[in-house]
Amino acid sequence: MNLRPRFSLKRLLRHGRAEVRRSLQARTVALTVILTLAVAIVFSGVSMVSVRASLLTQITSQSRADYSNMVQQAQTSLDAADVSTAVQIQQLVNDLASSLQSEGSSNLIGVYLWSRDTNSRAIIPVSTEPSYQSLISDDIRSSVASDLDDSVFYQPVEIPGDSGMPGSGTPAAVLGTVLDFGVAGNLEFFAIYSYTFQQQSLTQIQLSLVVICALLSIVVGVVIWLVIRGIVRPIERVAAASETLASGNLDMRVTVDRKDELGVLQQSFNTMADALNQKIDELEEASVFQKRFVSDVSHELRTPVTTMRMASDLLEMKKDGFDPSTKRTVELLAGQISRFQDMLADLLEISRYDAGYAALDLVETDLCEPIETAVDQVDGIAQAKRVPIHTYLPNVQVLTRIDSRRVIRIVRNLLANAVDFAEDRPIEVRVAANRKAVAISVRDYGVGIDEDKVAHVFDRFWRGDLSRSRVTGGTGLGLSIAMTDALLHHGSIRVRSAVGEGTWFLVLLPRDPDQGEVADAELPVNFASETPDDLRVTGGFGVATSQVTHDYHEVRRDTMMGRPL
Known part of the structure; x- marks a missing residue:
């Protein structure tokens, strides 16, 4: 049974680190991809912040404009209404809420009306989407309730998501103001706008930027790999030729197939190899001449040294008859001739080794x-x-x-x-x-x-x-x-x-x-x-x-x- 090796991220990372350490090409590609990815991420982050701010400003302006139109429409309807009984007033408010909801913008998810005053003519609170009524906080209600200038209040909120975790919901906004309804007193008017579409657009933009960053890094990595490969391969060929040349193959040359700086390197290598080959030939020739000279001189000196040795031996035999100074001279002469003979013997032995005769x-x-x-x-x-x-x-x-x-x-x-x-x-x-x-x-x-x-x-x-x-x-x-x-x-x-x-x-x-x-x-x-x-x-x-x-x-x-x- 063949056992396939299991994939190991740790082993892959270790192999990648080893490859980056030993390969200039891999190190350059890795560094370029990392820098490109870092720049792309920073650019994407800045772009996302700018796009988010722009979208938020745009949708806020649209929501405010739509809400202002609804306030004007509602106020006009209330001013033109001719109602007197509580039932008529309640019916008018109900119809007004339905009308505002249906005629509002597409991202309007709820309209809420209730009386500001508590009296006999107070209406029952009306809401087109009761499930989101809790988004209208006490703060904005207090602000609207205490307002005397018919100002429009704005508060960003978040519609909870399915998980219920903070940050997992959809952004939204609550706008509120006061409507003047003389018969029943003032009405507090709130509207909730959802930013779901804008959030989806922002998410799509984020995914697009992530894909673009990844693709850009891959494309840059491939391009750099091809570029560096085109540089490294000729250098590798020159390095391999250098090793071959160093091993003793003096005929090794590289093909000059470029006209750029790498072509200059190739041509320089061939020129160096030619010069080295020529210099080695000259040194070998000089060495041959030197060895031949040493051998010839050693052989030629053997005869006169032998004659000197014979003369020295003759003087040695008669040195006792000489005066002390001459006797000492004869002894020194014999010693130096012996040393000379030993030197010649060593030189002759070396010459035999060099000539391959040993x-x-x-x-x-x-x-x-x-x-x-x-x-x-x-x-x-x-x-x-x-x-x-x-x-x-x-x-x-x-x-x-x-x-x-x-x-x-x-x-x-x-x-x-x-x-x-x-x-x-x-x-x-x-x-x-x-x-x-x-x-x-x-x-x-x-x-x-x-x-x-x-x-x-x-x-x-x-x-x-x-x-x-x-x-x-x-x-x-x-x-x-x-x-x-x-x-x-x-x-x-x-x-x-x-x-x-x-x-x-x-x-x-x-x-x-x-x-x-x-x-x-x-x-x-x-x-x-x-x-x-x-x-x-x-x-x-x-x-x-x-x-x-x-x-x-x-x-x-x-x-x-x-x-x-």
């Missing part, structure tokens, strides 16, 4: 072996800086398909960077592994890196502190090369750092790069959040298999002393 030589290897090799290679630098390196390795093999040469370089570069900033505090190297991935942790407790600089640590030629004395003499390429080596393994390197607490690198590699990247949820250890200075991690260090978790044995290397503890 490839992995994957061999199943115990991950602990390249880590220990990298630690041994950094021992000398750590001794010079008096920084202890502590390694905590699993007591079982962690067999992983890796390119050992690149993993050694990754760990070595991370350790060299840590030594530069450890400031005599220890560096810890740990390993975590599961069936999918391995993680190599390198953490120092040194000065740390500012939060806004952490994102740049893998940029080429970037250094965290240019004023710091660097024993390693790095080029600013080490961490960039380490990241590239990790990416070649379909892995990554993640870093967190806090000033005064140190820096923590996690090298995350799949156990089999041919299987592709490993999802974060399947990593043995990872940082707990994306915050650059949050040093908390999830997971644990160790080797987890499907059956058992192996504990650590501890291999601590104190490079200050140069021997294992």
Whole structure:
């Protein structure tokens, strides 16, 4: 059985608010319709007040005129009457009331006559519509009874409706005066006029204005919708083209189909796209030339640097026979040539990455072996800086398909960077592994890196502190090369750092790069959040298999002393 969703005004309003918030077109239409409706309501209200006042003035004037004619007619009839007995007088008054009722205006609903004086010749009160006699209030009767100038008194009243509620009836008016009837004394003459027709006309006008306001708002809303749609649609096409262009499709263009300001926008977008495409081509060409220049220079410099290295080695062998000043010069020369060779090696490696020639030589290897090799290679630098390196390795093999040469370089570069900033505090190297991935942790407790600089640590030629004395003499390429080596393994390197607490690198590699990247949820250890200075991690260090978790044995290397503890 299919259940149709029930209509919900609350859900409709919530959807409408959401649409107004997210859509300029809907927001403009809604605002225009509301303003149009508000103006129409105000205009209708003012018009209704004016029409009501005009109708009231008109019908009051008509009622007064009709009543004045009836008073004149009645007075004439009374003056011309030749009656003497009470029966004749009563008959005359009865006939007069009937005559006035029949000859009065269409909205006359009742005529009332009764004696002003109470004497033997007083007549019986006459009324053509007794049911409305209660509308003649004591106030107007008192006013008419006390009048001596034959004035006409007017009082607005309301004929009760069927519900009996105030305001639900029909407006009416009571007019009263005194007629001079010499035989029977003065007569009080009242007439009640109904404004039913005028009230119906006013109601019809109100309904017409409501319909006109609603139709006007709908028409204005539709017109504004069409107008805004004609403006928004071209802008949406330009925005969609911008997203496509940003995604890498540099051939994306928009059709220029207008001659107004939107046409200028379309043409400007195409001009911008052409200029951007041209600039990207120029930058790519310049980048190719730059990479080729770096590669060519690096290759060309290898031969003279090798010759210089040979000459330096020869001088090194004979430096003991030189005077102290020359001996120091030879030592400085050897150090700078070594640094130059390292720089050339890094530049050549970068050029191979850029040229797309870098490839992995994957061999199943115990991950602990390249880590220990990298630690041994950094021992000398750590001794010079008096920084202890502590390694905590699993007591079982962690067999992983890796390119050992690149993993050694990754760990070595991370350790060299840590030594530069450890400031005599220890560096810890740990390993975590599961069936999918391995993680190599390198953490120092040194000065740390500012939060806004952490994102740049893998940029080429970037250094965290240019004023710091660097024993390693790095080029600013080490961490960039380490990241590239990790990416070649379909892995990554993640870093967190806090000033005064140190820096923590996690090298995350799949156990089999041919299987592709490993999802974060399947990593043995990872940082707990994306915050650059949050040093908390999830997971644990160790080797987890499907059956058992192996504990650590501890291999601590104190490079200050140069021997294992």
